[in-house]
Amino acid sequence: MDYMARHAELRRDPRSLLPSARSVIAVSLNYYQDAAPKGGEPRIARYALGRDYHRVVRGKLKKLQAWLTSEHAGAECRICVDSAPLLEREIAHRAGLGWFGKNTMLIDSRTGSWFLLGFLLTSIEFEPSKPSLGGCGTCSACIDACPTGAIVHAQGRWQVDARRCISYLTIEHRGAIDQPLMRAIGDWTFGCDVCQEVCPFNQPRESQPDRATSTQEPDFLSRRQWPNLKELAQIGDDEFKRLAAGSPVARARPDGIRRNAQINLENK
Ligand code: B12
Ligand code: SF4
Ligand code: SF4
Structure with a gap:
């Protein structure tokens, strides 16, 4: 994961990815499913049981981008799902999608943590959401x-x-x-x-x-x-x-x- 260190500087500011960015829209998508493997089968983490989530989430964000640019002429957008240097969980936390658990996952108190994140950087200025509040307490x-x-x-x-x-x-x-x-x-x-x-x-x-x-x-x-x-x-x-x-x-x-x-x- 050397790429993590190489991109540390870029990660600090989303404007390194889209210079006109004024807002980041953060989305989450539930991937939970029952996943007990039958005898002799490989055990695969739930997020990887279906189609590559990068493509799935990107596909949905493309539709959002098409709608946004039709409503706001001249708006610039950039989609990021894991592939670009972006502090994904930090941004999603600020957008109200969850708080940091001790396992470092972003957790939503109501729905849990079985979700993946995606982002749309845009030159449109939106009212910021409130960060998510919550915590693990004494649980370990x-x-x-x-x-x-x-x-x-x-x-x-x-x-x-x-x-x-x-x-x-x-x-x-x-x-x-x-x-x-x-x-x-x-x-x-x-x-x-x-x-x-x-x-x-x-x-x-x-x-x-x-x-x-x-x-x-x-x-x-x-x-x-x-x-x-x-x-x-x-x-x-x-x-x-x-x-x-x-x-x-x-x-x-x-x-x-x-x-x-x-x-x-x-x-x-
Ligand atoms: C590298 C990586 C991994 C690595 C390291 C994970 C780790 N926990 O460090 C490995 C390969 C181990 C991994 C495993 C998994 N990953 Co991963 N991974 C990433 C990736 C690509 C980068 C994360 C990273 O290191 N960023 C750089 C550091 C500096 O940022 P950071 O960890 O977010 O921490 C910063 C801030 O968020 C903040 N922060 C962090 N913790 C806290 C706590 C508090 C209290 C506060 C205030 C701030 C704060 O400060 C940090 C420094 O600035 C992200 C996608 C992305 N581009 O962000 C997915 C991502 C984190 N992974 C994800 C998933 C689903 C998984 C797995 C569940 C997959 C699996 N089933 O095998 C496991 C879970 C393991 C675990 N418990 O974390 C999801 C998490 C979704 C969620 N609900 O949180 C992400 C966001 C991908 C996505 N687009 O959805 N992953
Ligand atoms: S400490 Fe408990 S509540 Fe917090 S992430 Fe771990 S299992 Fe979940
Ligand atoms: S932190 Fe531990 S329990 Fe969580 S994914 Fe990594 S090895 Fe599994």
């Missing part, structure tokens, strides 16, 4: 449940040590993984949802029926049939690329997915 469920101890308190706030996070290890990390971390990865083949699964703000209650409701976005629903772990541990490069086309799972690359499936088999 995610810290206790994280299989690798990746949620740490440093520099005065809770952070995820990406080097220990299963999401980083199974998606971004290239090459071998240290033995103790390999064991802790358990059955996660791509990404990890543990620190959200245990979060009380993701548990529906009678008074909070909007938490962990299934996504209404058909593109997010799991449709792909993945090979079982034994097959995945030996999958050919071309076969993986064909299967993973248009899915976030493509990011792990064939080497990565073979390594992850092998780890899952050894952890059984």
